[in-house]
Amino acid sequence: MARPPVGNSKPGLVVVGGTRANRALGAVWLVGAGPGDPDLLTFRAFNAxxxxxxxxxxxxxxxxxxxxxxxxxxxINVAKRKSRHTLPQDDINQLIVGLALDGLNVVRLKGGDPFLFGRGGEELLACREAGVECHVVPGVTAALAASAGAGAPLTHRGMAQAVTFVTGHAAHGDPDLDWASLARPNQTVVVYMGVSTAGLIAERLIAAGRAASTPALIVENASRADERRVLTTLAGLAQAAQGVKGPALLMVGEAMGMADTVTAAPEVSETLSFERSSR
Structure with missing residues (x-):
């Protein structure tokens, strides 16, 4: 097995111990870790x-x-939170490619799913351009876990004929969304990274024609032991979001009225729980 890089003073700077010319290439696995509960990992993610x-x-x-x-x-922790990045995305791309070129088996572990607001596509392209083998392992995205946990289906006959995933965070300025389309009734709109812009989102949706009385559900820390749910309306979304501190989803739509706001720690599956590998 190829020995790991040495002499790293920063996570993004990979100093290779020797030449790569005679080394077997490693591979990159873009793995979705799901929303937080280990029992929601796929077997493929576990094996990776x-x-x-x-x-x-x-x-x-x-x-x-x-x-x-x-x-x-x-x-290697490359945490990225709003306005606070351990490593810029380009450096993360270079990091995983460099490690694989050094003959290592690299798991790029992402919350949720790599291809849903996870920038997995950028990392996949970086691997392709470098000639590095790259595999993608899907994960349970937070919206699915939040919906299932709350008993509020994203689609439901007579209430939600469609579901749309959007991001409430834009790199510069306000989120540029098709508000008229999102304001149509009988659909669920799921907003990732939208807590800080909850007031603006509600204002734009109402202005575009969505009823102010439309149910809205906030789910904080979906699937985790400290999960919290707040059921409100589109009109009350801004105020309800003020008390949210952790990662959260905003879900707007008629079917959200079905949500159970009582949360409890999930039961641990004795048959599917994994033991840590000793290798």
Whole structure:
């Protein structure tokens, strides 16, 4: 097995111990870690973690999931939160490519799903351009976990004939969304990264014609032991979002009125819980 990089003073700077010309290439696995509950990992994600030489992970990935990787595996935290980046995205791309070129099996571990607001596509393209083998392992995105946990279906006959996923965060300025389309009734609109712009989102949707009385559900820390749900209306969304501190989703639509706002710690499955690999 190729030995890991040495002499790293920063996570984004990979200093290779020797030439790469005679080394077998490693591979990159873009793995969806799901919303937080380890029991929601796929078996493919679990197996990828067990085989990892290095895990490059987001800040929201829980220790319970990280501990499924072998003890020998190196961990690199590249946490990205709003207005606070450990590494810019371009540096993350270079990091995972560099590690794979050094012969390592790299798991790029992302919360939720790599291809849903996870910038997995950019990392996939970086691997392709460098000639690095790249595999994508889908994950349970937060919207599915939040919907299932609350008993509020994203689609429901007579209430929601469609569901749209959008991001409430824009790189510069306000989110540029098709408000008229999102304001149509009988659909569910799921907003990722929208807590800080909840007031603006509600204002724009109402102005575009969505009823102010439309149910709106906020789910904080979906699937985790500290999950919290707040059921309100579109008119009350801004005020309800003020008390939200952790990662959260905004879900707007008639079917959200079905939500159960009582949360409890999820039961642990004895048959599907994984033990940490000792390799």
């Amino acid at each position: 973690l067990r085989a990892a030489d290095v895990v490059v992970h987001d800040g929201l990935v829980s220790d319970e999931i990280l501990d499924l990787a072998p003890r020998r595996a190196r961990r």
